[in-house]
Amino acid sequence: MKKRTLLGTMLAMLALGVSFGGVTLAHAADQTLRVGIMSGEDEDVWRVVAANAAKRGLTIKVTTFSEYTQPNEALSSHDLDANSFQHKPYLDAQIKARGYKIVPVGFTYVQPIGLYSRKVKSVADLPQGATIGVPNDPSNEGRSLLLLQAQGLITLRDDVGLLPTARDIAKNPKNIHIKELDSGIVGRAIGDLDAAVVNTDWAVKSGIKIPQERIAQEKVSGNPYRNFIAVNEKDANAPWVHALVESYQQPNVASEIVAVYHGATLPAWKDAPQQ
Numbered sequence: 287m288k289k290r291t292l293l294g295t296m297l298a299m300l301a302l303g304v305s306f307g308g309v310t311l312a313h314a315a316d317q318t319l320r321v322g323i324m325s326g327e328d329e330d331v332w333r334v335v336a337a338n339a340a341k342r343g344l345t346i347k348v349t350t351f352s353e354y355t356q357p358n359e360a361l362s363s364h365d366l367d368a369n370s371f372q373h374k375p376y377l378d379a380q381i382k383a384r385g386y387k388i389v390p391v392g393f394t395y396v397q398p399i400g401l402y403s404r405k406v407k408s409v410a411d412l413p414q415g416a417t418i419g420v421p422n423d424p425s426n427e428g429r430s431l432l433l434l435q436a437q438g439l440i441t442l443r444d445d446v447g448l449l450p451t452a453r454d455i456a457k458n459p460k461n462i463h464i465k466e467l468d469s470g471i472v473g474r475a476i477g478d479l480d481a482a483v484v485n486t487d488w489a490v491k492s493g494i495k496i497p498q499e500r501i502a503q504e505k506v507s508g509n510p511y512r513n514f515i516a517v518n519e520k521d522a523n524a525p526w527v528h529a530l531v532e533s534y535q536q537p538n539v540a541s542e543i544v545a546v547y548h549g550a551t552l553p554a555w556k557d558a559p560q561q
Contacts, residue, residue, distance in 0.1 A: 317526060318345040321515075322357035322369035325350035326491055327546040332370075334542045339533035344526060346533075354423060354469060355380070361518060362386045368521075368530060370394055373511040375448045376425040389522050390514040392531030395543050396554040397486035398509065399429050401437065401502040402473075402494050405480050409437045409502050415461050416480035422466035424449050429511060430483035431455070433504045434462070448510060486550045496550045512554040 319339075323332055329350060336346035349366060351357050357369040358380050368391075372380075380386055406412055418439075420430035428449040434440050441457035442450050452464045467475060473484040473492030481501065489496060504511075515531055517524075540553040552558075 316343045316345075318347055319367045319526060319530060320347050320349060320365070321530075322349045322351060322360055322366045322371070324354075324357075324371045324487060325352055326487060328370070328487070330546045331539060331542050334536075334539050335534050338536050338539065339530060342529040342533055344529055344533065346530075352470070358384070358386055358388060358516075361388060361516065364518070368515055368517045368527075370515045370534075371513065372516065373425070373513050375428070375510060376423070377516065379424045379449065387519040388516050389519050390516050391522060391527050392515045392535060393555040394513045394515060394534060394553075395551050396506060396509050396512045397547070397551045398503045398506055399426070399433060399483060399485055399511070400489065400496070400500045400504075400550075401433060401481055401483050402476060402489060402499045403479075403481040403501050404476055404499060406501065409439065412439070412460065412462075412480055415463065417463040417465050419465045419467050419472040419475055419479045419482035419484075421469040421472055421483070421485065423469060424451075426469060426485060427451060427466060429504070431464075433483060433502065436504065437502050486547060490547065490550070496548055506552065 321332070323329070329348065332346065332348050336348070339346050349360070354371070357366070357371050360366045361369045374390065377388060377390065381388065401409070418434065420427050425448070428451070431440065431442060431450045431452070431454070432448070435442050439460060439462055440455050443454045443456045446454045452466070465479065469485060469488055472482050473488045473494055476482045476492070476494060484492065484494060515534060517527055521527060535555045535558065540558050543551055543553050
């Protein structure tokens with residue numbers, strides 16, 4: 287093979303992150319990527335990701351959102367190249383409702399959803415007829431009800447999967463009242479509730495004390511709610527995708543995740559360091 291042809295082949299392979307001698311060198315052609323995330327702590331995390339990405343030929347421009355349905359709509363409309371804010375049950379529900387052609391390309395972190403209270407110190411102390419707030423979007427309401435079931439507060443119908451609703455409660459020995467609220471409101475309403483199931487990011491934004499006010503938390507092992515970077519299906523195999531994911535899945539990003547979320551959020555990719 288001529289030297290010029292060989293060099294061209296090697297450069298193409300490097301752009302795709304092909305391994306030479308056991309060393310992976312992911313690098314994309316210099317380009318700018320628009321990435322959608324939720325406002326707040328993730329902005330600090332993505333500053334570290336952006337610095338990593340710059341070494342791989344990527345300039346990251348972050349767009350922040352305050353409402354969960356917006357980043358997928360922006361991605362599907364090609365106003366973004368990627369987003370990073372959701373888990374698979376949420377994306378599946380969005381695809382079913384809106385027909386998005388969006389796919390996950392690399393895990394980021396997991397935020398075990400928690401049950402919080404300012405009125406009781408344990409699940410056992412919840413009174414008869416207690417009112418418990420839950421997020422009202424399908425995936426997070428289902429996640430909340432599964433947590434309540436794991437704590438013995440309710441029993442759901444068999445085979446409800448990951449998306450049960452309050453209508454799927456088969457047994458409710460304490461006559462728990464489920465109050466469905468917007469994900470961004472349920473944490474702020476904790477003072478008016480006996481307890482509330484709140485996503486970790488919204489718990490932090492709502493001023494809930496973690497872990498002091500947490501009376502229960504879902505298991506981390508085997509958790510189906512790991513968040514990920516997502517792109518439009520047509521871009522899934524683009525060279526920049528591998529470079530973007532590799533820029534995220536680094537030890538310095540793992541350390542930042544643990545720091546900004548005060549240990550309530552953990553890196554979720556394979557072999558990620560766990561503090």
